[in-house]
Amino acid sequence: MPEPFFLCLLNPNRPLSPVLCPTSGAGHPVIASFSHVLEEYGKHLARIGRTLFDGMSKNLCLDPIKCQSNLSESTGFVRVYRYPKWSSKSKNENKSSAWGMDVHTDSSVLSILNQDEVGGLEVLKDDHWFTVKPVPNTLVVNLGDMMQAISDDEYTSVKHRVKVNEYKERISICYFVFPGQGSVIRSSKYKPFTYSDFQGQVQQDLKTVGYKVGLDRFKLSDAS
Ligand SMILES: O=C(O)CCC(=O)C(=O)O
């Protein structure tokens, strides 16, 4: 797993555990200014996320009033990851690659990624893995599980993973945004649920079955 070395909560009142902010050194001027820059960055990303969400809901002909709270800027946070290079010590001769982050879908509504020039992000489409080539000054938008449910499965929460580079470390800056607290997601495919119902189920599944089952837990049995 990468080292999430900085987490910037855009709403400090939002309880999020575990809090990954480097609390030691929080008073250090470099950390403080970095935190300030990330906060500023997060505000722009919140605006971009809202614009994308409103555009998608319009495209899906969703009731703008009903779905507005299905995305809440106050839930957003920015996480900075450092993926150390694939060290020779950890090399396994039988493996052709090492994974910095295993295959998963995000639980968010939207995740907006800013990867450096090293690359390594891969997405699954039609059973094939595609490398997301880094393009300077370009953001990558991943739709998360919440957006899949909001869209009645019209859009899919993309499966993705991150390959570690053998020679260079990789840095990515990721913005995640979620439904508002208590906002109910209603769709023809899933039982009505809130994001905290979803997260509760994910945590329970991690403990009991050992992995995230995700949206399938909420699927209506007669939904095709
Ligand atoms: O580092 C990246 O580019 C992706 C990170 C990611 O997929 C995640 O945090 O969920």
Ligand SMILES: [Fe+2]
């Ligand atoms: Fe992800």
